[in-house]
Amino acid sequence: MSSGSTCAVVGCHNNSRKLKNALETFCLEHQQLRKACPCPPPYALHSMPRKEDRKLAWLAALRLKHPPKRVYVCSFHFIDKKPTELHPDPELYLGYDRPPPKKRRKLTRTTLSVTASNQASISTQPPEPHLHSVHTQWEDPSQQDHQYCDRSRRKDVQDKMTQCDEVAYFILQNDADALLYTGIALETFNTLVSTLEGYDNNEFTMPSNRVIGDLSRQFHISQSMASKIISHWLDKLEEVLRPLIPWLPKETIQATMPEAFKKNFPNATCIIDCSETLLQKPRNLGSRGESYSHYYSHNTVKYLVAVAPCGLIMFVSAAYGGRCSDKFITMDSGILTYLKPGDEVMADRGFTIKDLLFERKVRLVIPAFTKKRRQLTEEQVTYTRRIANVRIHVERAIRRLKVYKILSQIVPISMAPKVDKILRICAALVNLREDLIRDTQ
Numbered sequence: 420m421s422s423g424s425t426c427a428v429v430g431c432h433n434n435s436r437k438l439k440n441a442l443e444t445f446c447l448e449h450q451q452l453r454k455a456c457p458c459p460p461p462y463a464l465h466s467m468p469r470k471e472d473r474k475l476a477w478l479a480a481l482r483l484k485h486p487p488k489r490v491y492v493c494s495f496h497f498i499d500k501k502p503t504e505l506h507p508d509p510e511l512y513l514g515y516d517r518p519p520p521k522k523r524r525k526l527t528r529t530t531l532s533v534t535a536s537n538q539a540s541i542s543t544q545p546p547e548p549h550l551h552s553v554h555t556q557w558e559d560p561s562q563q564d565h566q567y568c569d570r571s572r573r574k575d576v577q578d579k580m581t582q583c584d585e586v587a588y589f590i591l592q593n594d595a596d597a598l599l600y601t602g603i604a605l606e607t608f609n610t611l612v613s614t615l616e617g618y619d620n621n622e623f624t625m626p627s628n629r630v631i632g633d634l635s636r637q638f639h640i641s642q643s644m645a646s647k648i649i650s651h652w653l654d655k656l657e658e659v660l661r662p663l664i665p666w667l668p669k670e671t672i673q674a675t676m677p678e679a680f681k682k683n684f685p686n687a688t689c690i691i692d693c694s695e696t697l698l699q700k701p702r703n704l705g706s707r708g709e710s711y712s713h714y715y716s717h718n719t720v721k722y723l724v725a726v727a728p729c730g731l732i733m734f735v736s737a738a739y740g741g742r743c744s745d746k747f748i749t750m751d752s753g754i755l756t757y758l759k760p761g762d763e764v765m766a767d768r769g770f771t772i773k774d775l776l777f778e779r780k781v782r783l784v785i786p787a788f789t790k791k792r793r794q795l796t797e798e799q800v801t802y803t804r805r806i807a808n809v810r811i812h813v814e815r816a817i818r819r820l821k822v823y824k825i826l827s828q829i830v831p832i833s834m835a836p837k838v839d840k841i842l843r844i845c846a847a848l849v850n851l852r853e854d855l856i857r858d859t860q
Contacts, residue, residue, distance in 0.1 A: 424464050426493040427481055429514030430704035433462055433493040464491040465502055476508045514704045602822050603851045614659060650837065657840040660847035666733045666757045675729040683805045684784065688762040689733060690726050690813040691754070691770065693745050694820070695719040699832040712741030720830065720838055723748045724820070726813045730855025735846040738838040745770050755779065765810055812855060819849045
């Protein structure tokens with residue numbers, strides 16, 4: 420069936436058929452069909468103007484290699500939701516990355532009165548390395564952020580740091596307080612802080628967990644500088660904590676295996692599962708499509724977690740777009756390189772990776788399928804229950820990961836480049852907690 424008039428923007432699928440179907444739905448607020456109720460339609464399709472100059476401006480904005488005979492653009496791509504005198508052309512979400520406009524430096528022109536007597540002395544002396552010439556001088560606004568390095572500003576930051584240390588001392592009095600605010604025990608937290616003190620330099624000092632806006636106000640610095648400091652410490656934390664996510668040798672896995680595994684799955688190496696964290700909607704339509712998760716109906720980042728039978732997180736993958744399948748992430752993340760012949764991997768039914776593991780002589784343990792039968796046999800039901808009883812531990816490990824709000828709330832798009840390191844930091848902090856399996860005993 421034809422979709423009718425379709426928006427010509429690359430990656431946009433709004434068309435007249437979808438609009439017609441939307442108008443046929445029932446409005447709960449006005450208790451009538453949307454085409455008859457006063458609610459505005461979700462979008463409108465605007466045809467390309469006939470004037471030659473406007474037509475060329477539209478085609479230049481859309482960057483279409485092969486434009487259709489009739490060009491339509493939906494209201495989502497106009498600043499005023501329709502062509503206006505001020506904004507007559509489509510400008511928003513055009514399906515390609517447009518470079519940001521270059522910021523112009525502020526010029527302050529000065530006039531110097533140079534006499535004939537000192538012109539000769541100026542011409543013979545070598546120029547000094549100042550930020551201005553004899554005719555103009557300029558001030559770069561970006562340099563304003565770096566005034567945190569002067570002595571007065573640094574002293575102010577250090578005073579604020581001392582206050583924050585005192586507040587942290589009074590807040591973190593016992594393990595319950597430390598678990599509430601940091602996710603790890605108090606002794607472990609103090610050890611971690613002592614370790615990180617070796618990476619401290621006077622330019623990048625950061626207190627306990629605060630939002631960027633609050634940090635910028637507390638330390639009287641710009642939000643961009645607060646973001647740089649957080650980025651610096653994310654790099655250092657990941658560097659220090661990375662060894663706390665080890666792939667355990669087979670002997671260690673066997674020696675630390677709980678009784679629940681020894682009885683039914685003595686050869687189990689790891690339990691794997693994928694999880695997702697909500698991501699702020701990207702402006703680029705391509706990135707938006709790659710990160711859209713139909714399961715959550717939202718843009719997400721998706722990652723693979725592998726847990727040893729004892730509950731230790733042995734592997735956490737890089738972050739992928741929510742559109743990626745479990746099989747693709749398993750194949751691309753690098754976890755297969757850790758598996759050896761004779762290993763057993765436990766997973767959910769959604770992991771159709773039997774062929775990938777068969778090549779490496781690794782056994783896949785998953786719940787039974789009904790296939791063409793209406794129900795499972797009694798043996799299959801018992802087998803599935805045994806798998807579920809031990810697979811629950813990987814879900815508990817992921818639940819511990821999401822104790823950290825950066826993974827349980829919507830990740831800002833500005834933090835997307837750091838998500839891989841954030842995942843490894845959170846996984847390492849989870850491994851610093853008490854044994855996972857012991858919690859149920």
